């Protein structure tokens with residue numbers, strides 16, 4: 001086969017050629033019908049999940065809608081709503097297991113067809129993970145267990161004391177840790193927009209101007225309306241090279257962070273506007289989320305735009321502890337899949353045994369007693385495991401990048417933001433380690449990075465806890 005890229009500039013086209021070559025090497029005609037079969041099973045998963053509703057206090061709710069009751073101050077309401085949702089899910093546990101067994105078999109076959117020993121190695125290549133291996137993921141799992149889990153256990157311990165309960169149950173983790181009413185950052189979408197405009201301007205003048213341009217050009221669709229599609233995301237209008245932000249704000253603390261997050265994605269788009277190659281106008285997920293998650297961290301310094309000093313500290317505490325709290329779950333979801341695809345002959349029972357072991361290893365000390373069956377099947381609610389195998393650790397890798405940007409900004413704000421901005425300008429032109437390096441962060445997910453990060457996070461969380469109560 002002739003290589004049409006033989007004469008291209010090596011540095012400039014390294015990433016593009018690597019990706020194209022990869023696609024060609026992995027292609028197998030016999031994997032097309034298998035992909036179709038898996039897509040059908042994915043649709044079946046969505047159908048089962050989508051049909052799940054419960055009746056609570058005389059009204060019918062979908063399971064995502066039920067989430068709101070887990071934030072209620074009343075423990076009985078939390079317990080009852082959790083129980084209803086959990087029982088509903090368990091009704092279909094066997095269906096999920098059968099569905100997953102089929103997917104596992106097909107995925108293993110696909111890997112074999114492409115001359116791989118197992119689906120793990122095949123999927124790493126399919127995702128274009130050239131810059132890290134399964135061993136790096138194992139190092140991430142170990143580092144999370146050693147450095148993050150002690151911190152999340154401490155926070156659960158504090159919650160137990162503050163809420164004056166005997167043990168923290170699965171329905172006690174989403175409500176405010178001191179039993180307060182939710183924060184109310186704004187009344188109207190306009191307030192959200194101009195509040196964030198102010199924050200972006202304080203982070204960096206140029207970024208503030210970019211956001212102003214989005215306001216002027218009507219590139220924001222933020223309020224929740226009847227009939228509007230759910231979710232929040234940033235998308236780019238490729239033809240005019242402008243970003244667009246879509247979300248459903250309802251006036252809660254989370255909305256502020258969603259807009260900061262999507263703003264980070266939008267700034268990434270502005271930064272690559274001059275890139276002629278479409279493939280280079282976006283970076284891999286592991287870095288794309290650094291752009292957005294860093295903006296949450298940097299913007300969080302100016303939350304007084306929305307809140308009193310005490311409430312701003314409370315919001316920052318929730319945000320930071322939430323970011324940390326997700327890392328053990330990412331480690332569980334990732335470890336679990338490494339086990340699944342290296343034990344292709346597993347039974348459903350063995351699979352749940354392994355999941356339970358991981359929940360113990362990375363758990364924060366939540367008391368599941370009496371709900372062992374729910375615990376064993378908890379993984380079935382994570383759609384990525386069914387539909388996007390191995391696509392999850394990206395969030396953890398990106399969070400480590402964002403935390404490093406935040407860590408840099410605590411030392412020297414100006415240079416941290418300059419580095420952040422210059423990393424965005426690279427788009428997808430360079431491999432991941434170089435994108436991280438440009439942001440003044442290291443592409444490493446081991447103890448070396450996580451240990452000092454968690455020391456800083458722990459210090460900050462303690463500081464916020466005091467500020468909030470002062």
Ligand SMILES: [Zn+2]
Nearest residue numbers: 261265289292
């Ligand atoms: Zn994002």
